Amino acid sequence: MSQTLQRIDETREALIGALAERNWEAVGELDLGCRAVIDEALSEAPEDEDALREKLESLLAVYQQLLEVTTGERQAIFEEMSQINRAQSASKVYHLFG
Numbered sequence: 001m002s003q004t005l006q007r008i009d010e011t012r013e014a015l016i017g018a019l020a021e022r023n024w025e026a027v028g029e030l031d032l033g034c035r036a037v038i039d040e041a042l043s044e045a046p047e048d049e050d051a052l053r054e055k056l057e058s059l060l061a062v063y064q065q066l067l068e069v070t071t072g073e074r075q076a077i078f079e080e081m082s083q084i085n086r087a088q089s090a091s092k093v094y095h096l097f098g
Contacts, residue, residue, distance in 0.1 A: 004041045005048075008055040011037055015062050019069060027066065034059070 011034045018026035038056070046052045 002047070004037065004044065005051055005055050007037045008034075008041065008059060012055075012059050012062050015059075015066065019062070019066055022069075022073075 011030060015027065015030050015034065018024075018030055038059075041052060041056075
């Protein structure tokens with residue numbers, strides 16, 4: 001089980017790094033790897049339930065951070081697209097009367 005706990009830590013650290021770099025492709029790949037590690041951890045009989053719980057809670061905190069950042073990124077993209085749409089509308093009006 002200690003190797004599984006170590007893999008959870010490694011995955012968590014890699015997710016933190018990918019999130020800091022806003023490397024969404026790496027985040028997606030790490031998410032898939034993370035799911036496999038968690039499935040492995042939950043399928044084994046835990047040697048140390050407290051350690052496993054601690055590792056999974058720290059991983060959950062990273063996912064909460066990831067959710068906050070992606071929500072912010074999505075909002076920023078929405079606002080940028082809204083500005084583009086308003087600019088295009090204004091351009092059409094200008095060409096109609098210009």
